[in-house]
Amino acid sequence: MKCTAAAPSGSIERPFAGLPTMMGEVRAWVLGLLPQDYPRRLDVALVATELATNTLIHSRSGRPDGEFTVRLVLTSTTVELAVVDQGPLTVPAPRAADESGRGLRIVRELADDVRWEITAEGRTTWARFVVASGGAS
Template identity: 45%
Template structure:
């Protein structure tokens, strides 16, 4: 059964680290009141936008990150689009650690994909209201 898009919104943010919180707040404001997975959505958006800012052309001067939010019945689909990978891969600072984008996103979403094409890179995910992160992706 295909999901029906009941509302879609899109916004572009400057590719600056200080814009991650603004992007997160905007996406959460697009959710229905009392959304049971709002915290999961906020964390996933933070990870996807941070990754775009740190590791893509979007994070260079003048770069931007576009976000699309689609409410689909009992779910939300989020797309984060950047201008593609930087010419030289970013190095992780010494001593930096963490779970990493793939681990965090995989634990919280019901579906995820990322594609890179000539126009840039798109990371897409879907979070259902009817499941918890643990039910969707038990570890």
């Protein structure tokens, strides 16, 4: 399906409380920013939810009074999704197939690039999606 509506360009972010009940709000927020026919819209929303879930499990953001931020940077050819937490308790890594631990596999399968950085302020995990070819970003 051809995209007929463009998402706004630029960067937008929103903080969320570090609660499991926020995962639906993360998904709804991301879906609300991207037009219905936007390329890879559902991939971006699923990856946002997976990264936010990892944030609650593996970072200080999942503690009482914790929080995390979801940021989208949109250009004419890419979407860069970032989830910023309050610092790691553990560093998530893919595990053998079991009832959990599939989130990073899903993220790596859906995103074109995934990376993270840990600083004194916390951890930022990025997932980049190519949504169009050519053109300047």
